[in-house]
Amino acid sequence: HQQPCVQAFSRMVKMWKQGCTRRRWCMGYERRSGYYTVYKQMYRMERQTVYKCCPGWVQHDNEPGCLHLLCSDGTCFNGGKCSEAGSQVCQCPAGFQGPRCQYDVNECTAENGGCHDQCCNTIGSYHCKCPAGQKLQEDGKSCGDMDECAVVNGGCQQGCVNTHGSFHCQCQAGYRLHADGRTCIVIDPCTSGNGGCSQICQNERGIAKCECHPGHYLSADNKSCLDIDECAEGRARCAHRCVNTLGSFTCVCNPGFELGADGRQCYRIEMEIVDSCQDNNGGCSHHCEHTTAGPRCSCNDGYRLDFDGKMCAELDECETGESCCSQFCINYAGGYECACKAGFQLNADGCACDALGGEEVDAEEAAGFATAPGLQFRGPPQLLRYTLGTIYEDEDPRGELTLVQRVVCLDNTFGNDCSLSCEDCLNGGRCNSEHSGCVCSPGWTGIICNESEYVLCFEFSM
Known part of the structure; x- marks a missing residue:
């Protein structure tokens, strides 16, 4: 059929126009489009349905299909022949059925075809079939176990174990079975408890191998890591001193030196010497x-x-046993003194006690001055010291007893009962460096500078 096709083209044409210079009208050119039509020959497809009948069928009067049976050579299948009478087109041999003997007779419908398990019908015949994992016996009907491992190891990569009606794969030590049930993959022992290693675990074909971080070494159990003492082994090479740390070490310099950038060498530093006792x-x-x-x-x-x-x-020489006293020891702040029992006098060495040549002091009198009021002792009469004066012939035998009180007070207090402090110093007195008493101005004495003399004297008859 003819199909029109329009083509376009352009051309220049002469035109009169107004507004020209010095003239009202002038000749000019303008572009114009032109069109023309051509026709070309086209082809189109028209579809029609043509029926080709299968053997045994025929089309009548242009009917839409092969709707009529026709028995002729090739109409009957599987050895069937055209029937001379009756509605059956073909006469079928044993094992086949249908208008054209195209259907197989199902032999399995009668007692399962004699099969012990499954019966499968085929064209003109049948056969028995066994479930997975079993094979058909020689009689062609019964089933027995099939050893899958006998054929290419059952498809297993390593071990194959046959079971009744089935089988399964297994792997060697250090491997585990993959999800496909046949492939064996290496077990990574480091994923569980780090393989028992204290630091680094390496997987070597399914076996855990322990390693240590730098500065450590593997112990005899091949699992624990112990620290290497670089200082003891001489690996540190520090210029002055070496301090071992866990897994490493540190170099330290002597006073007056500083550690270099390499962490080992020490360099002298210039520094101003300051008396650390000044502050x-x-x-x-x-x-x-x-x-x-x-x-x-x-x-x-x-x-x-x-x-x-x-x-x-304060050091209590009397308690520590550092004193040299043979009998009594009197401790006081910064030292101690020795004393003797009744009937003895202190030796010139200040330690030993010598027996007196005269009469011994009466025990009651000794006990009397030993319990003089206001005295405090660290123990039984260890703080008692007495002296006997010279006895003149025309005088009554008398002696002078001097009692010395030694009490150690705490918390910057002093006095017989430790009730005094530096704030109690009178008459211009000031506290001493040990805060254990007052330093009095000239003309004053006493523990708080309130008297001119402090002596306790007692007389007793001999």
Whole structure:
């Protein structure tokens, strides 16, 4: 059929127009579009249905299909022949049925075809079938177990175990069965408890191998990691001192040096020498000595340095056994004195007690002055010290007894009952350096500078 096709083209045409220079009208050119039509020959497809009849069928009067049976050579299948009479088109041999003998007779419908398990019908015949994992026996009807492992190991990568009617795969030590039930993959023992390793666990074909971080070594159990003492083994190579740490070490320099960038060498540093005892006596309660390492504290006699290395605590020589007294020991702040029993006098060495040549002191009198009021003792009459004066012929035998009181008070207090403090000093008196009494102005005496003399005297008859 003919199909029109319109084509376009352009051309220049002469035109009169107004507004030209010096003229009202002038000739010019303008572009115009032109069109023309051509025809081309086209083809189109028209569909029609044509019926080709199968053997045994025929089409009548242009009917839409092959609707009529026709028995001829090739109409009957499976050895069937055209029937001369009756409605059946073909006469079928044994095992087949249908108008054209195209259907197989199901032999399995009668007693399952004699099969012990499954019966499968086929064209003109049948056969028995066994379930998975079993195979047909020689009689062609009964089923027996089939050893799947006998054929390509059952498809298992490693081990194959046959069971009745089935089988399963198994893997060697260090492997586990994959989800496909046949492939074996390596077990990673490090995923469970780090394989028993204390630090690093490496998987080597399903076996855990333990390793350690730098600065450690593997112990004899091949699992635990122990620290390497680089200082003891000489690996550190520190210029001055080495301090071992867990898994490593640190170099330390002596005073007056600083550690270099390599962490091992020590370099002398220029620094201004400052007396560490200038500020607050270096924190020492008694004596301070400046050293390159800082202040070094020491104590007066009768004191010992406390655990903090700064404060000085009183040393009780009587309790520690450091005194030389043969009988009684009297302790006081910063020292001690010895005393003797009745009938003895202190030796010139200040330690031993010598027996008196005269009559012994009456026990009741000795007990009398031993319990003089206002005296405090650390123990039974250890604080008692007495002296006998010279006996003249024309005088009554008398003696002078001097009692000395030694009491140690705490918390910067003093006095017989430790009830006095530095605030109680009178008449211009000031507290001493140990805060254990008052230092009086000239002309005054006494524990708080309130009297001119402090002597307790007792007389007793011999």
